[in-house]
Amino acid sequence: MDVYAPQVWQPHERPTLPGSPSSPHHSFPRRVAFFVIGFIVAITGGLGNALVIVNLPYLQGSLGVFSAEIQWLPAAYVMTNVSMNLLLVKFRQQYGLRLFTELFLVLYALATVAHLFVHGLASAIFVRAAHGMSGAALTTLGLYYVLQAFPAQHRLKGVVLGIGFSQLATPMARLFSTNLMEIAEWRGLYFFELGMALLSLGCVLYLKLPPGDRYKVFEKMDFVTFSLFAPGVALLSAVLALGRTVWWFESRWLGLCLAGAIVLISAALLIEHNRKRPLINTRWLTTGNMTRLALSVLLIRIVQSEANGTVGFLQTLGLNNDQMQMLWIVVMAGAVSGMLVSAWTITPARIPFQLMFSLVVMAIGAYMDSRATNLTRPAEMYVSQFLLGFGGAFFIGPTFVSGFGAVVAAPNNLVSFAVMFSITQTLGSLLGSAIVGTFQVVREKYHSSLLTEHLTLLNPLVAARIQNGGATLGGVLGDPALRSAQGVASLGAAATREANILAYNDVFLMVTVVALLTLAWMLGRYLWSICVICPPNLFQGAQTGIAAVSLTNSESR
Template structure:
């Protein structure tokens, strides 16, 4: 199936001159990139409103978590199979259909009357929105000549990095100002613009429905079940204490069995729906490994930093967004600079520089204290934002350099799904790592907080005097003092655990430098 005619080359205004790209083609590429941006933004802007949505639908915290999990699971499942489905149904009808479905289901999410209805609509939105990410990637690779693809990759890079940065800010503001429904209504406008651009720019093509007769259905089914089970396990594992839960244990066994079956089927079939043999190409494999680490850092930092601000400082969604937006703003300036440098500097050097800068920004957060607030976190976030385009744009170019047209769909699916899986695995690992390190630091702090420690006794007496001055009797004042000491010890143990998480992410990017060193220079 991967050797079937790739539809995208015929679906847009032609580009006959290697150095010349028509305005219509650029608009079509922009429409695709806009779709990828909206699809990524959807989950991050919605996460900022989860508490309000849970309250409105009378859902518990655990039930409400599936609102995000449903979308993410559907998105990850559909990404690998999108290239093949675009060949079966034709890129234009397939992309326009999914755009309409995404808009309608997103609109229905704002009108959800129960948790069950919300989960159905979020799943459908994920299935439709997930296709827009690899299809955008495919448009860049098939509509633009090699000399212009770096610009398209720069546009695509912003979709993966800007959405997580501005999502919490935008979601927090809209929720507080207009209610949680507004985060869904807002997405209808750019989705409508995208539909009009693609409706005008993509040429009509005939579907290849005959591909359905010999479809790799066992491969698709095993992939879908395996990836779906894996995402659910990763999302729910920490809350359910991992393998101590029968649900997580059974889900893990199902995921492993199905994914192994999927790999065996795809490697044995002559016409697999996705070409896993692309991972035998050195640069493509190494690019995906770096992409997994990028997913860990990108989504992990967006996961850990808001938790630190909410738990330690009590920030609301809007205040958290004002801190996180400094990751996104520098990228708007840096992406054009990266594109200017790429023709003159080995892009492996640019990629290594970006990985080093991102890793450094994480290491700048390993000494956080209870006094760290907005002003202390701006510079690490700015540095993180400066490094991200140096990773995303060169990495996309290295991964796709020299690809044959028939492999574009498979490469797009693999590259995007592995980066998303890197984020999902990274968040799950960081959540567990945070919990373990907090317990470790808490035990060490408790060892030093005792009645025989003069510093502890002095602090305890100070709190008791304070509460006594507020009117508490001696016994109550002593109890309140003990609770205050316990709260401080618990807070400090979490702060040190957050510091360890940033150390973990920084170390991962240092490891990525080894993968980059093994890459061949793209031809």
């Protein structure tokens, strides 16, 4: 029997896309089981990277490395995670979902086990890269399981929830990762992750996805493109991840990596542009609709990086993760609420408005944070962080649906969309963190220069502050000169702290401006489409594809 021969499906069973599972009727208990397994798999895929990112300072101490060196861990994950989407889509299409499911979950578990035997930075980087390859498969796998839980008429809601679950990983990691570190230091994180990986493997072996069609899709030129694109993305990821730490203009190797990334990625795209059956459809990706979609997602990702600024701000005030637990509960509640409201309200016609609404919500939250002082504590940031968590989870589902609908209308572009979505999400997060972090450093230097130029001993207030700072150590230091030096150091530390607070306020205000400018651009484009272009819609191609899905679903019903 030819395994690549198209199967005969009932109308309601037909797979939506090549490589996706079929959609047979399920009983209610079976639908619930699919939903729970989809949640477990999606959380497992996102939690591994989140546990590392939120605990980088502790991992740095455990591994005994410098702050610049520890940044290679998240960079290594992104390097492989983004480029693997080039091959994973075709792997599902040619070898089937079941092999895809079991193989990559086993690889994920093995990579987690390898973490337990890591004793140095080099081996940790290698294991994180392996984790990025296997973790790239889990988000898609979780989405497929969640979709099986929904009947055809509510499939869009399933897409929003399946994609949104991965957004819960970071606040979830901040909630309990400290307790895991107390068990066995950094190995406690990986024991938990190994347990999640084995739980996911057991679940998918117990309840398998329905089969789909299989096709011979791999071509030799696919691997040529991958051999150019993957190292190019890796070099770009290294630049974005470490640029702020080693500083952009002070490390020669950053420029060499950026030049190499441009050459390699350009060569890969040039090959794809001239192929008859391209792996990456450059002509489709450069259409107006897809370009605007990618740009809007990148801008929103920069806005979402405000969360990194919030963590840095609170750490500047001397707070640790234990003192921010309630804040992360609030962020988690906001993310869950945003995901549920997005799923409840989504329709093809509402997608532009949902994206604009998420920008409004995040702009309000970021502006509220821009008035922080050294007396600000997590309790004063509950409302703003709830809004930011809500807006971040609210936008991810409609964004994916808008592009996914265009893929349904042209299934050959599935790989292209997967690469574009992965780049805008994963590399977009790195880009957002790099921009926010760099802007904070620049503004801190600016505010420090303004504050310190007025700190002179000729000012009686400054002299009194130095004297009081040294007097607190009078019982320890008997030498007046040493006490005076300590007073100067104490005043300098206070000035640095205030400069950082002002810099973070500038970051929050910058994020607000970016959100409002993005909102104005999207609103202007939408109004232009209504007034000048007919039929009107920023996501016209997306809605055409979604409408096709809806028509197919109605026929099956």
